Amino acid sequence: MTDPITNEIVVHGMDWTVKSLFVYPNEFIYWSIQIVMYPYMTGLVAGAFVLSSLYHVFGQKDLKDMARFSLVFSLALLPVAMMPLMMHLQQPFRGINVMFTPHFTSAIAAFGIVFSTYAVIVMSEIWFMYRTYFVDQTIALQGKTGIGNSMKRTLYIILTLGAFETDEQAVAKDKKAVKLLAAIGIPVAGFLHGYAGFIFGSVKANALWMSPLMPVIFIMSAVVSGIALCMLTYIIIMEWKKFQAVLAKGRGDKSVEVIRGAEIDVMNKTSKYLMMFLVAAITLETLDLIFRGYTAMKSWDILRSVMFHEDFTKIFILQYGLGNAVPFALLLMPRMTIKRLVVALILVLFGVFMMRWNVVIGGQAFSLSFEGFMHYHLPIIPHNLETYREGLMGALTVAATPFILFWILNKFIPSLNHSK
Amino acid sequence: MKNHVWRPLLVALAGVALLLTARAIIVPDDFGVNGESFTYNFYRAGSVDDWKGFKVKYRGKEYCRECHEEKVEENLASPHSVIQCENCHGPAVDHPENPELLPTESTRLLCLRCHATLPYPQSNRAEMPSVSPEEHNPDENCVECHNPHNPDLEAM
Amino acid sequence: MSCTRRDLIKNACKGAAVASLPLSALKMLSPAEVKASVGDDKTRWVFLVDIQKCVGCGFCVKACKNENEIPLNAPVTRTWVERYVVTKDGKSHIDTPKGGRDGYTDGKIHGEEINPDEITKAFFVPKLCNQCEKPACVQVCPVGATYQTRDGVVLVDQSWCIGCGYCIMACPYGVRFFHPEHHVADKCTFCYHRITKGMKTACVDACPFGARQVGNLKDHDDPVTQTIMNQRVGILKDEYGTKPQVYYIGLDERVR
Numbered sequence: 001m002t003d004p005i006t007n008e009i010v011v012h013g014m015d016w017t018v019k020s021l022f023v024y025p026n027e028f029i030y031w032s033i034q035i036v037m038y039p040y041m042t043g044l045v046a047g048a049f050v051l052s053s054l055y056h057v058f059g060q061k062d063l064k065d066m067a068r069f070s071l072v073f074s075l076a077l078l079p080v081a082m083m084p085l086m087m088h089l090q091q092p093f094r095g096i097n098v099m100f101t102p103h104f105t106s107a108i109a110a111f112g113i114v115f116s117t118y119a120v121i122v123m124s125e126i127w128f129m130y131r132t133y134f135v136d137q138t139i140a141l142q143g144k145t146g147i148g149n150s151m152k153r154t155l156y157i158i159l160t161l162g163a164f165e166t167d168e169q170a171v172a173k174d175k176k177a178v179k180l181l182a183a184i185g186i187p188v189a190g191f192l193h194g195y196a197g198f199i200f201g202s203v204k205a206n207a208l209w210m211s212p213l214m215p216v217i218f219i220m221s222a223v224v225s226g227i228a229l230c231m232l233t234y235i236i237i238m239e240w241k242k243f244q245a246v247l248a249k250g251r252g253d254k255s256v257e258v259i260r261g262a263e264i265d266v267m268n269k270t271s272k273y274l275m276m277f278l279v280a281a282i283t284l285e286t287l288d289l290i291f292r293g294y295t296a297m298k299s300w301d302i303l304r305s306v307m308f309h310e311d312f313t314k315i316f317i318l319q320y321g322l323g324n325a326v327p328f329a330l331l332l333m334p335r336m337t338i339k340r341l342v343v344a345l346i347l348v349l350f351g352v353f354m355m356r357w358n359v360v361i362g363g364q365a366f367s368l369s370f371e372g373f374m375h376y377h378l379p380i381i382p383h384n385l386e387t388y389r390e391g392l393m394g395a396l397t398v399a400a401t402p403f404i405l406f407w408i409l410n411k412f413i414p415s416l417n418h419s420k
Numbered sequence: 421m422k423n424h425v426w427r428p429l430l431v432a433l434a435g436v437a438l439l440l441t442a443r444a445i446i447v448p449d450d451f452g453v454n455g456e457s458f459t460y461n462f463y464r465a466g467s468v469d470d471w472k473g474f475k476v477k478y479r480g481k482e483y484c485r486e487c488h489e490e491k492v493e494e495n496l497a498s499p500h501s502v503i504q505c506e507n508c509h510g511p512a513v514d515h516p517e518n519p520e521l522l523p524t525e526s527t528r529l530l531c532l533r534c535h536a537t538l539p540y541p542q543s544n545r546a547e548m549p550s551v552s553p554e555e556h557n558p559d560e561n562c563v564e565c566h567n568p569h570n571p572d573l574e575a576m
Numbered sequence: 577m578s579c580t581r582r583d584l585i586k587n588a589c590k591g592a593a594v595a596s597l598p599l600s601a602l603k604m605l606s607p608a609e610v611k612a613s614v615g616d617d618k619t620r621w622v623f624l625v626d627i628q629k630c631v632g633c634g635f636c637v638k639a640c641k642n643e644n645e646i647p648l649n650a651p652v653t654r655t656w657v658e659r660y661v662v663t664k665d666g667k668s669h670i671d672t673p674k675g676g677r678d679g680y681t682d683g684k685i686h687g688e689e690i691n692p693d694e695i696t697k698a699f700f701v702p703k704l705c706n707q708c709e710k711p712a713c714v715q716v717c718p719v720g721a722t723y724q725t726r727d728g729v730v731l732v733d734q735s736w737c738i739g740c741g742y743c744i745m746a747c748p749y750g751v752r753f754f755h756p757e758h759h760v761a762d763k764c765t766f767c768y769h770r771i772t773k774g775m776k777t778a779c780v781d782a783c784p785f786g787a788r789q790v791g792n793l794k795d796h797d798d799p800v801t802q803t804i805m806n807q808r809v810g811i812l813k814d815e816y817g818t819k820p821q822v823y824y825i826g827l828d829e830r831v832r
Contacts, residue, residue: 002649009650012754021686022832024750025656025675030741090739090759097719097738100443101451105459108718108742120435124428131424161431163424173425204816205712205748298815368750369832371670455726460714463723467733474769477643478778502784507635511642533633533679534784540661540698542826544785545631553681 047226056182207299323351498570634679639782705764706820
């Protein structure tokens, strides 16, 4: 493929990189929007799981409904965590090689093992949680006619994995297993995202990424984003259901007795955890910045130029300002309302996304020569497969998929009921 | 199975078994630690032979001499003896079978690579016999006057 | 230990067969080829660049692209030449138009004309893969697609690379890129297909001024090795601990 103006053969990264001053010939922004999406999506997975475990492990009874929902949502997010990688790889069909010949000195090779382990834990925990429900459904669908019902029944039979016992002992075993898996899952979720931070933090060639703090910063902000997304999705769904209940009652539907939206007490409690992790994330990032400025290593001149000039708005106004400081203030203010909470949550999610952007893209904004810059222009309207995959449209595809998957999953493992 | 608690683990183990079976089929047998270190020597051994077998394109002046002895002798008697024939004529590959004719570059841009004046004292560029591209016959190709094999005007 | 007549005859035949093989092989190969092909444990490839000798003609870049099938008009290259012009105000003017593929015929750097009277020092710096002793790029490959051979060259298995780009991000020298046609990671191989046959790399052959040389660090009679061992030489970015094996004569502190 040739560029029509310069007559150059198009190489990967050329479409969205503009170089200025002295940049080595082979340097382009190779890790673009999908590599921003990847830690973002895995962070949501980890955070959703941790939120769920807060109920199961630490017995936070008020979080029961939240816990069920966030676990299923965590499952919906799981395959989506792989999507950005498949979109990014120059040889996506060879992606499976990382499972066949993992080179364990590479942080990315850890992906195969950690991700699979995490997937097994999430799926197992959901199985234990919903096993009796599956059994009940196989009984409830027994007499029913129709191809849809018999297919559904077959699916539920398979999902029970042949364990049909619903006596007290069996249920107790289920509950114990859930608690155990939730507990094991927390460090694994931490590992899943810690290693994502290690992928960047261990690259000694990149002056911005190289830092032992990177894995910890990534974990903290991952949990923040996961909690925020679960809270936000939960609020939206509960408020929608409340709206539907109001309409139904208005039409004279007698079966509607309870009209409940999102419970403010539950939200208050969850947001306290959110704030704790937010404080941790901000503290570490500020520490990193101060340290760099104080020690002023060889790379400091170009890093300072990138952070305080080229990327000033993105870092200080968008990420730290709108994404951290403003939601923090909103959460601290007394007499919380659902509306104010929603604004704060959206800003938090935006802030975590900007953090990923500023790390991934920011790290490639300067040349290895420390004497030049690269400017990233996100492809908006794709004109070929590459500008779709590594452009705005590809990112939106990734962002939309968990919601679609959740909608499908929810038909078989319903997670939005109020517990009795 | 008395205790249903182990069912998910069995499913997971079945998955692992499937993966290992696929691995045995797909991954080549010579893939492994082919050397002292897992860090630096973990690869498919056959890849080294793949690279060794890569086609050689540039054959060198002695290969050209086999048929073009006169031209080579002319060149060797001049300051341009340091330049490979293929620098200007392009890689021989399997010439004269393929390609029959070489893609020779004879525009002034090629000569200016060395002979455009650049005032760079810490490199041999400053020692090169050179001209200003804008002043020295800007519309002509150098080969109109200079024989590239022996560019000395007096020798012509 | 007793040895039967049968064993003796068997072993003698085996021994003769083994002994005759290398002799017959030697008859068909040149000394340089033999040295190159058996050299795995006796060879450690190394490169020497003389910055004083480089005039910035760029024939090395053109030859490398042709030899190694990197499209001429793709903006990526396995080797390149940088120009450094330092002026009296202390500024470095650095450029590498198309990696030096077409040489340097113009005094303008980034569109700016530089007054020759203002120049304090100016020179050209050829760069290529350093074939590091401790290559960071190999360490980070998730699938074992890139590796170090026993004679020190770092190669990419084009049939196994998944194109994640981690190796490209990990290289402190910027020598790696995605091949525009194969869509896998690519980089300078020290023309492994040539040096293992006793030839020189394409860039070494193409250089009219001897600014580039390739040698064997384990051969103490090799003039390249002798220069590295006995003269003052420099390497690029040693702070990363990669132990690069491209040595520079006349390396300046301004070189990035």
